[in-house]
Amino acid sequence: MAPLESGGLSQRGTYNGNPLSAAAAIACLDYLAEHADQCFPRMDRYAMAIAEHVRDTARRVGTAVTANCVGPCVQLFGGVTDVATLQALPNVSKEQTLCLTELLVRRGVATIPRGLMYVSTAHTDADIDTTLQALSTSIEALARDPRFI
Numbered sequence: 338m339a340p341l342e343s344g345g346l347s348q349r350g351t352y353n354g355n356p357l358s359a360a361a362a363i364a365c366l367d368y369l370a371e372h373a374d375q376c377f378p379r380m381d382r383y384a385m386a387i388a389e390h391v392r393d394t395a396r397r398v399g400t401a402v403t404a405n406c407v408g409p410c411v412q413l414f415g416g417v418t419d420v421a422t423l424q425a426l427p428n429v430s431k432e433q434t435l436c437l438t439e440l441l442v443r444r445g446v447a448t449i450p451r452g453l454m455y456v457s458t459a460h461t462d463a464d465i466d467t468t469l470q471a472l473s474t475s476i477e478a479l480a481r482d483p484r485f486i
Contacts, residue, residue: 369458376458380409383456383465387411390469391476400480401430402437413437413452415479433485440475 340346352358369376384406391404391413403414414420415437416430431451438448446468448454454468479485 372458377408380456380458380460383460384409384411386465387454387456387468387472391472394473394476395480398477398480400476400485402433402476402479409456411454411456413448413454415452416485430485433479436482436485437475437479440478441471444471444475446471 388404388406388411391402391411395402395418401416401418403418403420405412405414405420412420413434414429415433415435417425417428420426420429434452435450438450438452441448446454456465
């Protein structure tokens with residue numbers, strides 16, 4: 338915390354330093370620590386299922402879309418079939434990724450427009466099923482979009 342206290346590092350945010358936000362964050366971290374052996378494997382399993390589903394669906398419909406995941410974080414990429422290194426990032430189609438995330442939002446799945454999705458402890462099997470269905474229909478629609486054929 339020394340860099341923050343000294344002013345050498347700026348940390349901005351709407352609720353930073355708010356006592357209620359800080360208490361909620363501490364409670365969340367305590368819960369995750371106490372239930373780590375149930376929470377993290379489940380979130381990781383969900384994220385891996387989402388990423389695998391994206392790759393499988395894209396291969397099936399013949400479009401360049403992929404996904405990577407680290408823990409409960411999933412990143413969607415349009416215009417490419419693989420993003421194995423940072424050097425591959427310039428090949429990602431920002432337009433196609435944005436189009437995919439818009440298609441997902443229209444189907445009830447909120448993502449960050451640049452393709453980030455986060456799995457949480459609140460997600461259920463039904464939520465993941467809904468997400469997989471939305472991904473299937475969104476990737477299929479993207480494959481038919483004349484801008485990306």
